[in-house]
Amino acid sequence: MDQENFNFNSEKTSIFDKLLSKISAIGNREQATGNRENKTGKIDQEKFNFNSEKTSIFDKLLSKISAIANTAYFILVRYTSRGQDARTTTLKKWLWATAFGLAFGAAILVKQTTIFFLFIPLLSIGVNILRKRQWQKLIQLIFSLCLSVAVFYPWARTNWLLMLTAGKRATVDSAIAEGDPNLLSLDAWLYYWKLLPYHISLPLLIIPIGGLFFYFIRSFKKQDKFSSNYLHSCRWLAIFLIGGYLICSLNINKDFRYTLPLLPVLSILLAFGLMQFPRKVGKQIRWFTIGLAIILMVLNLWPVGGIFFRKISAWLSPGGVYYAHLGKEWPHQKVIAEIIKTDPYLRSTLGVLPSTPEINQHNLNYYGALQNLQVYGRQVGTNLKQVPQDVRSLSWFVTKTNDQGSVKRIKKAQAAIVNIIEKNPNFQLQKSWLLPDNSNLNLYHNQFLPVEVHPLTKPQEKIKLDYVILSPKIRPGVPIPITYKWSGSWQELQSGLVLLTYRHENIDRALLQPLVSDNNVSRFIHDRAIGMGSLYPGVSPANKSEVGFEIIERIGMLPPANISSGNYILEATYLNRKTGETYPIPIQPPVRVEVDSQAEILPAPELDLVTQLRMWGQKLPLGIKGLETVFEEVGRVNQYDPVQDYTKQAEKTLAYRLQQDPNNLELLYGLSLARVLQQDADGAIAALTRVTELDSQNPFAYAYLAFVYLYNLNPGPAEIALKSALELDPTQPEIRALNGVTALMQGNVIKAWRYLK
Template sequence: MIESKRRPWVRGLPVLGSIWLVGAIGDRLWFTLDHSIPNWDQADYLTGVLNYWQALQTPQWFSGDWWTHLWQLSSKIPPLVYITTAPFIGLFGAGADQSTLVNLFFSALLLGSVYTIGVCLFTLPVACWAAGLCLLMPGLYRVRLDFLLDFPLTSLVTLCFTCLTVWRETGKGERLKDEGLRRKEPPNFTLYPLAFSLSDWLLATAIGITLGLALMVKQPALLFLVVPLVWAGIETIWQHSWIRLLQLVLAVCLSTLIWVPWYRTNWLLMLSATKRATIDSAIAEHDPSLLSLDAWTYYLKVLPEMISLPLLVLPLVGFLFFWRRSRVSSQCLGEADFGPKTKNYRQQVYGASRAALIWLFVYCIGGYLLSSLNVNKDDRYVVPYLPIVALLLAYGLTLLPRRWKLLQWGTIGLALVLMFNNLVALPLGSTPTQKSFSQHFAYTGEGYPHAQVIASVIQAQPYLRSTIGVLPSTGQINQHNINYYGNLQNFRVYGRQVGTRKSQVEQDARSVSWFLTKTNDQGSIRQQEAQAALVKTVEQGTDFTLHKTWALPDRSTLKLFRRSIPLLEVAPVVGSGQLAISGQRSAVSSQNSKLFYTPPITLDQVIVPDRVPPGQPIPVTYRWSGDWQSLQSGLVLLTWHKQGQPAGRWVHDHGIGMGLLHPKVLPGSKASRFQVVERLAMLPPQDAAAGTYTLEATYLDRQTGKTAAIATPSVSLRLDAKATANPAPELDLATQLRTLSTALPKGGKDLTAAFDQIGRINQYDPTQDYADQVRQATAYRLAQEPKNREFAYTLVLANVLKRRVGDAIASLQQVVQLDAQNPYAYGYLAFINLYDFRAQAAQAALRSGFKLNAKLPELYALSGVAALMQGKPIQAWQQFQQFERLEKQTN
């Protein structure tokens, strides 16, 4: 009997497959026509795919550090879509169109899920109609034809809801059997066959897995699934189905095994990103307040456009017929048996339909209300309830009289025409302006020069990782798509938006070697004054020269500027040739110097001024040479010692080429040795004693940890408070980080200002390799001088920036020993322990901090979090109250 009841579900699979195939062919034809450039979000997500694809080339499945690194590749958005897309670009090549092939997989999941719910709750025709409507709804095809997270989110949320629905209906079937109710055809038609063939525990496992996967796509998955899950849980309690309640609880617990590792690693950055994406974006976009009616009717107003008006009107007429028939059947209900043609049976059918409709409305209304609670409104945020809306509309279509069948197909035909009109603009060759969410025209106009921009930079600097400061921010020219096209070329070029603060314009101009500017429309620039100032500095100043220009389809001009005197130069060594560099004073190293170890590189030349004042940046030029691997993986530990006083010094540790040497030499290079010229600035302490300083250098291999002394040229400089400061480049990022670490012992506003500057310099090195350079170099120095408090604080900051939690805790434990009377040190230790969910260890550190300063507001805030993590809400509330009081007194 069960086998016969499974046939309706199986019988419709050819129809379902045909629907998917038609949609797949249509989608790929659209992508063939479309020549557009990925927008802000699309380009950002595509870059995430490249990052994960690169990481998965060399997996280390049993390494905890590798998994931590994998999760940290995407610190704000869960990475499931990136991971699932990686095989597609591995098979079909890296590119925007190739990456969208993953949507064919998610489309199959979505259509199969909707089809299964249709068979489960209604009939086979409803299931097939619903799958077809999912192809025709503007709200769904709009996100299906983009590389966004919304379509995969919709697919997996619907899949989870499908598993929950089948599990729930299985329980109903079991109860009917226990009650001895026998019907020739169950009220909910063909579902029970499907449900009875599956174990309740297997379905509960599927709920847990799909819930975990949905949360690994995007956090809003919970907005659509929490209400149905709670509803199902309440039903099991009401029915005293304790075994099924246990199944549901275990399903939720199972999901944590999937989503907890990523969320645990990135929870703090995720929360800050969520705040920017919701509250900050809502303010910037002037979204309605939650206290207004517009906030709660926003998605209702856009629903007809997301569904398509023809697909909305006719099913509503069908529901009018349903309402009328159900009332008639209710009035005519008698004592007849439950035969398939009796009014009693018809009333049972309508009752089962109402129960199914209530369940679907629970999902839709719950998702609508929770999405409306989000202050940031966007049409695509509610796409996950559209497949269930499609089910409701499909059921409405089947309720129409049979003589209206021609009208049904006519409505589908009209929806097809509207879809074509929204996706393809005729005549081809231009793309009109999109006026609504449902429109997503294929761009058939002239191409954009992103690939040529990247090629120009690589040709000019073939051995370096380059960063382009992107000053416009339009849909076609922005930091994200420049970054994406640069990453497509083996991660040789990165794009970043600079010029966002007027106070940082000068630092931006001195720190970035490439800039892109654009005439006419500048796009969505929030700080227009700052951006205009930086454009003027680049285009009209003497530090940059125009490298190349391109004409854009919108009749504007794209300009690529390059720094006139490069901060870094790399060239193969041919014979005894050297790169020409100019300076005030130079010295060439002696090749006959006696070394304890043979270094793999040489320091060929150093240029410094004769006399400089302390506390001011000093221009310095280093020329290094060696084989590519040694240069690329090398750190140089540079110490400028005062003659006769080894204690008087400053350090200038950094990676060779500031860590910007690309791991791979361009194909075709035959050189065995290369030369690197660095034009940098170093910073002696303000209290450095006057006198003559000389250089001592050590090579540290970043891969092996091996060190070797480097012969240094006979070079010296004199510190003199009366000397005039020399013009110098911007301090290198490693030096800036070491300088900023001095704010840690001070805490408070000094720490806030330091992290504000770190956010700025992170833009200049998109991989944040400078923090790794400082971390490795400082760890080596601290091992040599374990009581050096300055090194200890620097190592803490570097570990925190690289999110090496275990190392950060270890370095902070060393800090609290070296700086035992500083309450901030204990606060930092408590914070990192809280970040790692070690509330008791955090509370122990805070007790030491309170003994030193019981009026420090930050300690009370951390104590409140620690209490909350330990399940002590009253104590947490008391600590937060004390924090607010002290904050008011401080301000």
């Protein structure tokens, strides 16, 4: 498929589309990396040869989508059926309308594409109601639609931008990448028709269709008049099937799963056809069809029958092989159990390097979720430039011998990270399992742990900093290795944020410069959660004597490049993220370090994620150039912290710092970014409003504020912010694009066209 077929003007749309796609990356917790085969009207049987181990999670999702879409459609048909007018009370009509509103709203929450199947029926009902002037039904229909909006609106308000940008990737981008047939070709409109044998099997498709032909021929010869109820039923079946088929075919990205909600309704039509054969042979035909279907089911579920019958089965039921797994169990649960056994007090992220149907990040993440969300599976090693950071940021990896799965697009990066993990002396083979396909699944664990947890037998109330290990001399602007040891009760440790300030020893606190300055600064910070947010909240000590714990952190710290030379002393404050309680943490003996531009450079672990977020905030004043780096880094880091707890840590610690230093622009940019990443529009607006006051000559500050207003569906204040941005830089294309979107959201199409063209 060629992008020219869609008549896009790249010069007009590239800038704004690029901005939207970058912003939408905030909400993407994980991106698919598989590269599906080319689809040019041909159906590849291998893509339908599913194994129950491979697709159980996927099947559950598809079945839920089909169930909720057909449930909503059933209620809609029941509400508008003819019997309602004569036999149903007004109260029952309102109850059916209410039920449809709730079901339709739930259907959109489950999968937004369910509207593909209900749009044509709703349009048909609306036209019919207006044509017959049934005003009470119109009010009921409007009420049900408003009720459905009330159900999905809170979710849609937060995720509308993600839906729009993800929709483009899921349609246009995917269609081009996969080679889907052009909409102007016949293959595009016959694609799903060709899939019917794969969905249903030839006997259950051809024989009922034969019954339908027989029925129509018999009715035509006898000149039978169809009853009104029969015509009414056929009309509803046709509206759902034809409307859904046409809209799915109109979608330029073709995939077998898109039409699954049509199958339950299609089965009604086929069952009707199976009942239309003459009485003399009808019973035998039905028993033959059922018997053949059972035989095919057995042949597709069990490896029996020999080569000849399997070939017959493959011809009559293409793509239906779904063998029950009778061999060794796949070790997903054992992998998760081994991780929890080794790190019982931590929430772990498992780096999954293979991507086969049996072993991938999705099913390992699923089994980790079954263990109270203590282990998350994430695919890393997808970008060659980020491989070193991936290796330094995670403690657990799984590799697989032989087939690596769908990693063609990331083959170099995947091979590089596997090679590093297997040869890195810090990573040791924790355990290995022989898989049913005779390959090995290997679980590697980093012996140089960034976080260690040890239970204590003595009571511990307030948090204590037992020791800090770092080089006596550190160089500005270069990451350094540092080790902290904390002790305290589990509740205090798990809920604790620490605000660490390295202050120049010869300068009084009252005379300290801001944390950020064009001149040399005399202090720097290392704020974050204890254990970097990886302490598992579900832990409860099994032994009541374990009333205290010690946490050892081995991480990297980054002194600012413009830090003044001299001796610095560490000061620490504890902040409970749940209660807001704060208290100073005594440090005995005092921790001192000398900043020296000639200090030796030592290899350092990866910086903690809160420090990295603060570094991203420093790039925001640069505008689109800074955003390029920020969003690339966000996508990477979100793989390491699947619950994005680092954004919450950053927000709490930065907000606390700003109470003491309210005019610190860099901290405000960091706070704004942390709130944007949490999709906290109101909080981000408050922070960015303060940013525009302090950075009033930067047009991008106003642009950021306007964008968040637009995200929050509030174009009026966005227009005011953009007015200031355009006064500072009227030629900036991103700002002009945002102004065009603002005009469009306010209904000013002419102004929108002027800025977006």
